[in-house]
Amino acid sequence: MISALNRLVDLVEEQLREEFDIEELARTLGTTEYHLRRMFSSLAGMPLSEYVRRRRMTVAAAEVVRGESDLLSIAVGYGYGSTEAFGRAFRAVHGASPGDVRRDGGPLRTQPQLRFRLTIEGSTPMDTRIIEHPAFRLLGHAARVPLIHRGINPHIQQHIGALPEQEHARLRALSDTEPAGLLQVCDDIDPDGTEGSELTYLHGVAVTNGTQTPVDLDTIEVDAGTWAVFRTEGPHPEVLQTTWAATATDWLPSNPWRLRRGPSIVAVLERADDFSTATCELWLPVEPAR
Template identity: 50%
Template sequence: MLERLNEALGHIEEHLVTELHGDLDPAELARIAATSEYHFRRLFSALAGMPLSEYVRRRRLTVAGAEVLAGERTLLEIAVRYGYGSGEAFARAFRAVHGVGPGEARRTGAALRSQPRMSFRLVVEGNSSMKYRTVAKDAFRIVGSRARVPLVYEGENAAIAAQIRGLGQETLDRLAGLSAGAPAGLVSAVVHLTCSREEGAELDHWYGVTGAPDAAPEGFETLDLPAGTWAVFENEGPYPQALQYLWRDVFTQWFPSNPYESRPGPEILSVRPSADWTTAAAELWIPVEHTAA
């Protein structure tokens, strides 16, 4: 998998100059990586720490920046070479990345920012293995509260904490009594609104329980999920760091090493905290589908 991902990165490099090779097609990148476009975008964001489109933009303007400083082509020629329809559009994009306009950079020889070419490799840290199982699950429904929150990689997510506190203990007890399936009890469900996994990206966070497809208790929102396969990962350790690291490891280690890819759907987390909330055991449910060998 990693070899194919690196082949896709090579294809990106070949298509930075759109005037020569045309613009990049994400579907073609996914084909090279032997996966779906949906999974490729999500996996790329998790591995690279930025969306695919942002990486391409930074690489393209890094290479264009060298041409601006070289002074061998006009700024309009450079803009066209890298896929910009006008000098103004190129100047805006250039300034967003480099902090200075192309004309000023050429006149003053300003220092520009560089986005290095990426390559992916598997780094083994320690000798522990990931514990997982797959579950074929019928259609079901998440019942509970939904809030728009930012993605936070480390430490407490204040927006999620505020959402749960705002429900009140009486509502939480009522929700817990509605649990009717696995994962059992109160769960968090994260619905990514885009393929971006950048810190701060907005997502929908559900807090509630899993229930039957026709469950619709008054006062709660519902999220319907089709039948499908789920990969279930188990973890235990310091709270919340161990849970956040589990999410990271699934996308940076497990997916590149196993014949599965993600499919559309929420990522569901069931947490069993210690009495003082310093540690927790967890199950993370990720919607997946098996890929051909």
């Protein structure tokens, strides 16, 4: 996986002035565009699209400062149809317009070329199991919410808080397969993992396909497949979020699995009354890395 990410970085440099086919690259590297984007954003700390924009504007800034070409020629050379569009992208990265930078020589904010390296320390063992699960269905109450990487998501908190206590009890009674109990489900996640992008959050339970679905509940159909299940215990949600991040930075690069499309599921096994601590299982859909 690390070599695939570095090849992706090399391709960005080779084609800074043009669009490149990440799907085809992923195929030649024996992985998927979805997994490649998810791993890039997790390890780089930014979406691939943002990295490409920063690199383009870093290289373009040198041409702006040199003054050998007019701004429209530079804009068109980097795929922008007008100096206005180029200027907006330039200002978003450097905090100044191309004209100001050409006149004053700055300010400039450089995005260095990334290089991925894997360091395995092994100081924090991850309690993991791999299971095969038949197709099942998720039932519950869904909402579109923004992605927030750290801390409590107030939009999710508000969504759950609006449900009456008897509704939680009704959902628990419907659960008849793993993952057991009330679940926190994230689906339709942006592969780039962009903070603020929308995802579908479902508060509900897992049921077998033969279970009758109440008409007032939202449903997510889940295909049969392999799941990596990570057990966490401690302060909530900090330990869960740290483990979630470590699946990308530590576990996936050093194990023969890759992410596949599907919902991410958190099952809360035990928790304190105030939810300050919890024991959870994080279910991630995976497939063998080829």
